[in-house]
Amino acid sequence: MRTYWGIDLGGTKIEGAVLSAPSPDAVLVRRRLDTEAPKGYQHIIDQIVRLVNQMKEETGLVPERIGFGTPGTFDPRLKTMKGSNTTCLNGMPLPQDLEKALGVPVALANDANCFALAEATLGAVPEVVPDYRCVFGVIMGTGVGGGLIFRGADGQPFVQNGLQGIGGEWGHNILEEGGYDCYCGKKGCNEQVLSGPALQKFYREQSGEDRKLKEIVDRHKAGIDPHATATVERMLEYFGRSISTLINVLDPDAIVLGGGVGNVDLLYTEGVERIKKYIFNNGVVDTHILRPKLGDSAGVFGAAML
Structure with missing residues (x-):
């Protein structure tokens, strides 16, 4: 067997x-x-x-x-x-x-690539785009990262690790010039804008209060906290910019949003509207923006599929 x-x-x-x-x-x-x-x-x-x-x-x-x-x-x-x-x-x-x-023999890929491979083979993507050619897996949680999957000529999916092993490293592109310091040595990386800790830090700087992202989003929806609204607007706007760049460069069939920030339902509605502002496609987003299906099983399942 x-x-x-x-x-x-x-x-x-x-x-x-x-x-x-x-x-x-x-x-x-x-x-x-x-x-x-x-x-x-x-x-x-x-x-x-x-x-x-x-x-x-x-x-x-x-x-x-x-x-x-x-x-x-x-x-x-x-x-x-x-x-x-x-x-x-x-x-x-x-x-x-x-x-x-x-x-x-062993095969290695980083955790974001394993997430992307799992969702492309066993998770959300086959149910929506069974004949996909390219899938990008986004991680927006404590950190921000990405994984890039292509389907080969033989029909089998593979991780695009790249020449230097950094294929899919979306988290450390600069999104906000002069933004928060990043451990990678740059400022304003995607990770320092769209991660949960970065969004909570922005809210704290605006309001002087510590709140979890879910509470911030809930307060925005309730219309009771202008600082929460500013934080959510910041998230949506920068999400639109960063995802539009992925689509402009790769034009994937699907993007799967993982991590705790990926649970924010506004990303799948208002967030997609923000992508339309920046995409080089006359404001049309045909790319499937998907919720993950496998939860915390994605890492180990993706590793098995290597």
Whole structure:
């Protein structure tokens, strides 16, 4: 029996799943372990081996290959990891070390690409655009990122990692000149405008009060808080600008909005209207802007589909 093995490597948890078919309903086993990242790089490798062994024991199966969703990206030139907030991974030859430890070939993609691949293959996209050619997965949560999926000539979808391993890195394009400082060294990146913390920071600066994004949106809808309205208007306007750029460059069949900010229903109505202001298509948006279907399963399912 052919099986699909995926590992979602997070900063606090490592999740593994084995699927008997490319379907969210075909899970044979799903397990989690603590990453215990402060114990270092080799300990993370050991935890992954431990998790895979548990899944092998529970299923009685042995993987032919394993897909991994990771924080950060793999640099094809240096053959090492970069840009990971699990900092002990940076500069390390993670794929090679995993293959040595596990004894099977591995495939890696960052977590945003895994989200995009999962939604393109098992989630929201096939139900709406089964013959898609290009899908972009947007993450707008604590951070902001993106994943880019194409369908190959053989009909199979693949992650576009790119020449430098940064394909889909939408979160660190400058959206607001002179905006908030970003950890990447620039100012006003998408992440520093459209992430949940950035939107809450803007509200706090305007109002002097701390509120969660959901409460800010609710207060805007109720018409009781001009600072909430200013924050939501800022979100919608910059969402329209940033998504229009994606569409202008890639013209994807669908864009799936993940992360906590992606739950804001106004993005699918008023947000799309803002895209129309900026798109280079006479104000017409045919691109499907979709809610994700797989929730927190997207990372591990996308890794399995690698």
